[in-house]
Amino acid sequence: MKRTTAIMAATAALLASTGLARAEGELNIYNWGNYTSPEMIKKFEDAYKVKVTITDYDSNDTALAKVRQGGSGFDMVVPSQNYLPIWISEGLLLETDPGKMENFKNVAKEWVNPEFDPGRKYTVPWAMGTVGTVVNTDVYKGDINTWDIIFKTPDELKGKVNVVPEMTDVIDAAVLYSGGTKCTGDLAILKKVRDTLVAAKPNWVAMEYGTIEKMGSGDFSASSDWNGSAFRQRLKNPAIKYGYPKEGFVNWSDNLAVLKDAKNVENAKLFQNFMMDPQNAGMNSGFHRYANGIAGSDEFMPADMKGAPEIEVPAEFAALGVPSQTCPPEVQELYTKIWTELQK
Amino acid sequence: MTGVAGTIEAEKSRDIRKRWLLSLPALLIILIAATGPLLIVLVYSFLTPGPYGDVQWLPSPDGWISVVMEKDIFDGTFSLADAHVSIFIRSVVLSLATTVLTLLVGFPTAYFIATRPEKTRELWLFLITIPFWTNLLIRTFAILEIIRNEGLINGLMLKFGLISKPVQMLFTDGAILTGMAYVYLPLMVLPLYASMEKLDFRLVEAGYDLYATPFKVLRKIIIPLVKPGVVAGSILVFIPALGAYVTPSILGGGKNLMLGNLIELQFGQGRNWPLGSALSITLMLIVMVALLVYVRNAGSQGSRHG
DSSP states (O other): OHHHHHHHHHHHHHHHHHHHHHHHOEEEEEEETTOSOHHHHHHHHHHHTOEEEEEEESSHHHHHHHHHTSOOOOSEEOOBTTTHHHHHHTTOBOOOOGGGSGGGGGBOGGGTSOTTSGGGSSOEEEEEEEEEEEEETTTOOSOOSSTHHHHSOOGGGTTOEEOOOOHHHHHHHHHHHTTOOTTOOOHHHHHHHHHHHHHHGGGEEEOOSOHHHHHHTTSOSEEEEEHHHHHHHHHHOTTEEEEOOTTOEEEEEEEEEEBTTOSOHHHHHHHHHHHTSHHHHHHHHHHHOSBOSBTTOGGGSOGGGTTOTTTSOOHHHHTTEEEOOOOOHHHHHHHHHHHHHHHO | OOHHHHHHHHHHHHHHHHHHHHHHHHHHHHIIIIIHHHHHHHHHTTSEEOBTBSEESOOOSHHHHHHHEEEOTTTOOEEEOHHHHHHHHHHHHHHHHHHHHHHHHHHHHHHHHHTSOHHHHHHHHHHHHGGGGSOHHHHHHHHHHHHSTTSHHHHHHHHTTSOSSOOOOTTSHHHHHHHHHHHHHHHHHHHHHHHHHTOOHHHHHHHHHTTOOHHHHIIIIIHHHHHHHHHHHHHHHHHHHHTOOHHHHHHSTTTSOOHHHHHHHHHTTTOOHHHHHHHHHHHHHHHHHHHHHHHHHHHHHHHHHO
16 A cells, blocks of 8 residues: 555656656757767756757768758757758758847857858857867877878778768868868869779778777777867877878868757757857867867866867967868769768 | 348358458558558659759659669769679678578577477576567667677687787678677577477477487478478568668678668768669568568478478
């Protein structure tokens, strides 16, 4: 009898608590895997009594394909800057006008009016960084500041290299490696790109997103990767170093937007504003280990982020970075074809 | 036509009509839930891919052509799509290997269970079903933990000095095979057990009494009698293995694709729904042909014994 009562009480409590969460609202965020600070989400949940659900994706194309089909049920998404114009022109994003939100004053000057979202009509900065190489220097002692790691893999790394399957990152790297400029439509260069990629692939062991875990555990000894991910790998194993390829590398940013078919628009707007608070942005950086574009967030980040070689591009490499941008559709189509051929 | 016969006829046709009416809901569900979507897939396979996925309503045979042929991006020449062909071959070979492997492991297991005293059989069967309690994804990740470079097997072999550096097992075809054999094993054991349970073990004893070797007993008595179980188990393993998606994508590392992954790719990053649809239908056709061959073979053999 006592037990039944206890169970009934527990059920009632459970119903009440879920009912409460429902009443206050939900927020469904569709974001890159391993990219959102759980601690920060908890803070948001507690502050606004909102239940946050995060679903992962592993590439811009996956996210775009899924949301474009409609009925995804997500409220927010974090596309890279080169995909943003597609999201906007395809009518997938809601114009929430973050430029007019209370915390917008905290956005760092260079991110206030970016080319990919003029006047910040749709997005707030989430994180920004570079695309380079990570190498376990216990396995390979040579120069890591080159795309040779991926495209002309040294013997020590053959069969141990991973490539993160983000189409534009991989093709951009191959374009720069082949002596082209970003978004080139030069067929001679692109043919070289295709041949380079196809010839390089047999030396790769996998094309996976989860490098933080698998580099740390020794399943991969090198990979193409993003700087924040490289930082987290170094924290697991000090021998893992991030390389800035001398052939050139891409500077990117990811930005938080609200979907047009979002069901929890008000909560999504609250979250956009929340993310522009230096303390919250700093907390998030402490997790994903990228810069975040919010002025004054540094003081809320872990001390080891200051001067970290992954975050602050060393002076000798700084000039090699090229901004990520959306390529014209006909070039993009060629990229997609090369990518499909590589993936098969 | 006499009165009585007429009533019987009428009764019969009413009975038939009633049966059709009764099965109508099920037929409707099959029609709507299975045939409908399949028709959409079929139609999509003859359309033009949209710029960011989806389809444009322009008829085009390209989806089907690119199943077997590929057009060079730069010089426009057509050649055999060796990438697709090799994925098809890998899928079929891996699925056949999975079937054989599960049969080799599953047969003795089922025989063992069938020869236990009736009371304990249920316990053994229960043990076979335990893996089903865990999600497929989790079971696959468990395999990953065992075979990865710093995993259980490499760790033990390093510790006992059998190897000096980790053997690459993860992200190979062997890893996919191991994973699929593990995941599909119960699907082989259960039908095998079902037919072995009915096996009259007096026949086995009779075989031994007539001085047959154990191998001869197996080949001449047990296998012919449990053949329906072997056929059912093989079908249950081969078909899902052919379309497997999760196992090859986790254990193959996204580089060694199987058909299921190739199809998924077309609907995601590849942005080529018509090709994805054509590949799906091709997969279905392969399964159907394999089934027909199998069932026909099994059927004719069965009647010969009958």
